[in-house]
Amino acid sequence: METETKLASSHFIRNIVVGDLKSGKVKEVITRFPPEPNGYLHIGHAKSICLNFELADEFNGKTNLRFDDTNPLKEDTEYVQSIQEDVRWLGFEWDNLFFASDYFEYMYERAELLIRKGKAYVCELTADQMRETRGTLTQPGKNSPYRDRSVEENLDLFTRMRKGEFKDGEKILRAKIDMNSPNMNLRDPALYRISHTTHHNTGDAWCIYPMYAYAHPLEDALEGVTHSICTLEFEDQRPLYEWIINECETEHEPKQYEFARLNLTNTVMSKRMLKQLVDEHIVDGWDDPRMPTISGLRRKGFTPESIRAFAKEIGVSKSNSTVDERLLEHFIREDLKLKAQRTMAVLKPLKVVITNYPEGQSEQLEAENNSENPEMGNRFIPFSREIYIEQDDFMEVPPSKYFRLFPGNEVRLKNAYFIKCNEFIKDAEGNVIELHCTYDPETKSGTGFTGRKVKGTIHWVDAKLALPAEFRLYEPLIMDAEKEEGDSFLEHINPNSLEIIEGFVEPTLKESEAQHKFQFFRHGYFNVDSKNSTDQRLVFNRIVSLKSSFDARS
């Protein structure tokens, strides 16, 4: 069992860690999860969170939560709150909570060191000029005319940058590396820019802010991070990361490793796009159940366990990949299978009158809360002359292999009796609006009746005592299948991603608490919506449907 677990989580970064520990290269594993507080966390972040926390945990190491807040223009405390909440909800506790902005003074001092070593200079090229002189993928760049300023002049200018003597964009601190490098990242990259912007953490203490490429390695070094794990697009920056570490003469020498970020079918996973969906009110906020955000998945009804199991199963590698959303669904079904109470809900009601059941009579029928988990006990549900069944469970003219109700056919009502359909009533438009059936008292559930068998079992609720409820059925927000080269993701938003319908649930669900999860027989797993559900009006989000091998077309 133990071995199995370890095998399942074996991946190339873990192999590196094992090797480093064995060779003595590192004594302890220290990782970090370094989000920029500029949006909500999504399932892709969850992959990274699980990787960093579980890796350190396995080897008794440490993991820091560090906000990479070096760009005040985009960052906000709302996000630092939500990020902490989401990491904790996933089940992880950080050893330290840090902010990159806590290190600004150190970073500034290291920048001065670079200047003194002749490794950085203050450049006065405009952004446009910098772009023009950077060269292209196939052509080398040109040296900035400010590249060979004296150390004294650079130091003076940099000090004055900090003091606020210059406007945004007027000057910039650049590393002096190599304008001819085939690696664009090494063509004298920017280290510090001027931005007279209030920072969520440091207020107006600074008007110059370090760039990611400069700040990140120093943050890792300061925290003694041993394995700095990031995504593939930073591979090209590894030489710069190492240059910063070397030239800044840090005490610790963290190493950067890159893995492939997660993509899921039928969804978008970029903070920019997710933010757009929120800002343009295409969804109901960052926690809309259609969002792949942690908060969206939580509101939809996913559990931390299911997300962690998913993260483990998809593995960690360097190849770009898009995981089938059905794998995620598999894990929530798996997790809820034994945890969720199994109850009955009718989403699209069709009234059934049981003509031979005495008027005014009713009874309480006993039902298992989870037939696969007897510890969950039993409950009683009311039954009487009028019930609702699912519209889909009756057909006037059934196809072959239709096991449900049709004229003359008998089915079992889950936890109740066999009923046989005798008549159906239509409205003016020809829609079936009511069924007249008869029941057989001898077939009561639990009596062990074996007189005859029926092929189908359908669910139902008592018409008088059932609770009206709202059901929100979700479909993918984005349709991959329609995508073509160059399309905007907005063109592929599924107009039917949310369907709201009104139906009924068993009275036993009265006063269900927010976030409580149920299995509705033959429908799927549902979660009590945390924003809209009240005691007066229950609102359920469908987490995932049950699998079905029934094909209505045949």
Added chain:
RNA sequence: UGGGGAUUAGCCAAGCGGUAAGGCAACGGACUUUGACUCCGUCAUCUCAGGUUCGAAUCCUGAAUCCCCAGCCA
């Protein structure tokens, strides 16, 4: 066309010179008071072409395809 990566089944992914794990999906079948669950079964010679070797997904050579880099974003 410069540099950095990747390529094992429909989708993920192990494998590290000794004869292709596992999961999801799919498809058969059994069972069934959920057309669910469960159970049983089916499902790859590893991008291609050469080479080395008794033996290659693993090593070498060459090619193809895909991804990333020209922010004062991260």
